[in-house]
Amino acid sequence: MKILLAEDEPRIAADIATALKASGMAVDIVRDGEAAWFAGDVENYDAAILDLGLPKLDGLTVLKRWRANARRFPVLILTARGMWTERVDGINSGADDYLPKPFEMEELLARLRAILRRSAGQSAPVLKSGPLLLDTRQMRISLRGVPISLSPLEYRLVSFLMHHAGRVVAPTELAEHLYDSGNDRDPNTIEVIVARLRRKLGSDVIETRRGFGYLMPDDAA
Numbered sequence: 001m002k003i004l005l006a007e008d009e010p011r012i013a014a015d016i017a018t019a020l021k022a023s024g025m026a027v028d029i030v031r032d033g034e035a036a037w038f039a040g041d042v043e044n045y046d047a048a049i050l051d052l053g054l055p056k057l058d059g060l061t062v063l064k065r066w067r068a069n070a071r072r073f074p075v076l077i078l079t080a081r082g083m084w085t086e087r088v089d090g091i092n093s094g095a096d097d098y099l100p101k102p103f104e105m106e107e108l109l110a111r112l113r114a115i116l117r118r119s120a121g122q123s124a125p126v127l128k129s130g131p132l133l134l135d136t137r138q139m140r141i142s143l144r145g146v147p148i149s150l151s152p153l154e155y156r157l158v159s160f161l162m163h164h165a166g167r168v169v170a171p172t173e174l175a176e177h178l179y180d181s182g183n184d185r186d187p188n189t190i191e192v193i194v195a196r197l198r199r200k201l202g203s204d205v206i207e208t209r210r211g212f213g214y215l216m217p218d219d220a221a
Contacts, residue, residue, distance in 0.1 A: 001116060001159060002026040002177045004048040006036035006062070007078065008055055012101075016049065019105045020112075024139050024155045026180040033057025040066050044176045045073045046160075047116055049108075052079035052090065060086075060093055067094035074115040078103070113137065120163040127162045129216040132205055134162050143201055150200070153178060157193050158216075161206065166218025168209050190214075 003020055007013040008031050017027045028043070030036045033054035040048055040062070048066075052059035063075055074096040079086065087098050096115045099108055113136050117123060127134040131144045141148045141158060150158065156178050161169060171187035178190075194206055194214060207215040 001046040001156060001163070002028070002044075002180065003112070004036070004039055004043070004045045004050075004073075005029045006031075006033070006039075006048065006054060006059065007051045008032060008053070009051075015105065016108065019109060021152075023109055023113075024152060024159060026156065026178060028181050031055075033059060033062045037062045037065050039181075040071055040073070041069055043181065044173070046177060047074045047076065047112060047119070049076050049078060049112065050095075052077060052086070060089060063090070063093050063095060074119045076108070076112055076115060078108075110137070116163065122163060127165070128219050129162050129165050130205060130219070132158075132162070132201065132216075134159060143205075148200055150197075153193055154197055154200075157190070158197065158201075161214060161216040165216045168213045168215045170213040174214070 003025050005013060005016055005020070005027055007016065007029070013029050017029055020027045028039060030039050034056045036050065036054060037057060050059045050063060054062065059077065075094065077090045077095045077098045078101060080101040090098055097111050099111060113125070117125070117136065125135065125137050127136065133142045139155065141150060141155065157174060160174060160177050171190040174190050175187045197206060205216070207217070209215055
């Protein structure tokens with residue numbers, strides 16, 4: 001999962017980015033509203049964490065522009081402002097959740113995981129595909145009840161496919177969501193990661209649809 005973090009306070013941004021990366025996510029950080037609007041308009045993110053009090057362009061305007069341009073990724077708003085009217089404005093403008101500052105990092109992560117699941121049509125915090133279970137709260141993957149150790153990239157790939165279970169995902173799309181903007185996004189590396197995962201999880205857990213991409217079955221289908 002790849003997250004856009006729009007926060008102008010360096011310490012807060014660094015703390016959130018550290019927590020997100022420790023939770024198995026890739027993160028792009030922007031410091032002002034113009035950069036946030038541009039990044040969200042041209043990149044494919046799984047979600048955004050958006051501070052309302054950004055310089056150059058306020059967060060509410062950024063959000064409205066994203067939604068006007070049909071950018072539908074979920075957005076978690078952060079703000080030090082406490083007025084209920086601003087919370088209502090944010091939700092009415094297309095935000096998916098709202099968290100006032102100061103906040104506990106665990107609450108931010110829990111809210112972010114929840115909107116990621118909802119945007120993918122999932123509700124339970126534990127995702128299932130065949131014999132594979134992914135506990136999004138603990139970042140734990142188990143196969144037939146046995147815990148499996150994965151690298152951060154392997155975890156992100158499995159997590160993305162399980163959030164989108166039942167849908168064929170192209171290698172180019174996987175590459176866009178596994179890496180932040182500062183890393184190489186060569187789709188050919190996806191085949192290497194999938195091969196490693198099959199050695200750990202079994203050859204039938206991730207299906208290949210030749211010419212299209214990869215699929216993990218949706219147990220709810």
